Amino acid sequence: MYILALNCGSSSLKYQVFDATSKKAIVGGNVEKIGLPDSFVTQKYPDGTKQRKDASMKNHDEALNVVLFMLREASIDLNEIKGVGHRVVMGGDKFASSVEITDDVMKTIDKLSPLAPLHNPPALMGIVTAKQLLPNAKQVAVFDTAFHQTMPDYAYRYAVPSAWYTELGVRRYGFHGTSHLYVSKRAAAMLGKPADQCNLVTLHIGSGASATAIKNGISVDTSMGMTPTAGLTMGTRPGDLDPGAVLYVMNTLHLTPDQMQKHLNKDSGLMGLTECFADRRDVEENKDGNDKCRLAIDTEVHNVKKYIGAYMAELGHTDALVFTAGVGENDDYLRERFCTGLENLGIKLDKEKNAKALARKGVDEAVISTPDSRVKVFMVATNEELVIVEDTLAIMNGTYNPNHLKMDYSFAKQQKTR
Known part of the structure; x- marks a missing residue:
């Protein structure tokens, strides 16, 4: 069984396929210049080899089609991709954890697009396309902002008219949360605490x-x-x-x-x-x-x-x-x-x-x-992709805990420390 991690930018699409058992990356890559005539995919393998494919990709739908074609060429059985974890930059104050993607979740991501106009629309395109091309896979959203939803109000509120906050959502949200989560767990393991x-x-x-x-x-x-x-x-x-x-x-x-x-x-x-x-x-x-x-x-x-x-x-x-x-x-x-x-x-x-x-x-x-x-x-x-994969697997298995301090992350255990 495989888990696909997707990160859709405004003109790019990064992807990695993980083995669900070992949680090791098998193959990954990056689509660049989506929407331009000279768009291309670079696929990377664990042994360091790379494969480039030049193809005109007008949108993320076409880009993901090309990616899945290349994964097939790399002997990945697409029927074995049982989960897709999507990096979504802006979850606002609506999502404090990763969630299974439903129609309501997609509507909320869309409503939050004015707060992240360069990021949420392509993420939503990636979700729609993945649901169409991989209909048997569970789709999960992992939000950059979720980790920071524990901030107290005096840290996230701006000293501006209150109506800006209550009516327009003007506040601190923070980003890179998936990365900060990962390294904080590793730092705790390195500290032995x-x-x-x-x-x-x-x-x-x-x-x-x-x-x-x-x-x-x-x-x-x-x-x-x-x-x-x-x-x-x-x-x-x-x-x-x-x-x-x-x-x-x-x-x-x-x-x-x-x-x-x-x-x-x-x-x-x-x-x-x-x-x-x-x-x-x-x-x-x-x-x-x-x-x-x-x-x-x-x-x-x-x-x-x-x-x-x-x-x-x-x-x-x-x-x-x-x-x-x-x-x-x-x-x-x-x-x-x-x-x-x-x-x-x-x-x-x-x-x-x-x-x-x-x-x-x-x-x-x-x-x-x-x-x-x-x-x-x-x-x-x-290793943001590993967080995405483990959250996706846990949601698929029914073991996900929205409180990340209570999640049984493999990378939170003492290992690798030099």
Whole structure:
């Protein structure tokens, strides 16, 4: 039996097929440039080999058809795909856990689309198509926002007119929840403590980036807000920004909301500061000869440190700082910059361990703090797909618990720790 994990973006579709018994990925891939004439699929196998197929895919329906064709070619019996887990970015305050997809669930996801116009519509297209092409598989939605539904009201409410909240849903929702959930469970295992006894600051730093304060195993605050533009400095998104500045620029340049949305999502962050780079590798490579790159790095480091300090103050006691996602897992230079100067907060990085802890070199997780560091520092390679698969299986088997602290996750057990 197989479980298919799907992640539909605005012009992309990521997929992985897992064996339901071993919970190991068998094959996966990525469809890029959906809607453009040069769209293509790259399928990846566990031994590292890749297969590319160029095909014009006008929409997610056509993309999933091509994916299923390629899975058949890879000897995957589609009749054995008994569950499909869908990553859905925005669940609002309607979903505090993963759920089986019903018509009512689909309607709610659709109603939440104005809060995530770039993410929920393609996720819904993926759900509709998967139901049509895999009618015998149970469809499950796993929400990015669900993990953060434990935040107290004083953490998620904005100090704006109350009617904005009650009538329009204006509040902090947070994102990357599936990743923060996974690494928090692994951090608890590495600490040798039950998850509900752990206080953590988790840092998911990739092209998009977010920090989360986790107290007694649950999210109590997070840096992203109503949308994924808030919080830390990101590849193309600004992070925290005075809304008055947005209004001033819109009025002065006579920008439409759609134009401003593009600037905030595509032209800001590192791209905005450097005017040419969104990838940290490019920024770091040019930091010594390009002052805009130097500024971009210093700005990101400054903002990450602010959130670490703020969340440690919020938690009172912090057991560990956890780095994950593309940059958090692979950029030892930035991890060192983030931790330098935090010694008085009890954070002491071991430079040698930090330099070796690279996911791209096969390290899944590592302790990168010194033995005498009061706050441990971990690198944990995230695995959102495994969360999606285990939630899907549990819902299929009737063993799912909406309280993630009571879920029997395989990855929450002590293993792999270096």
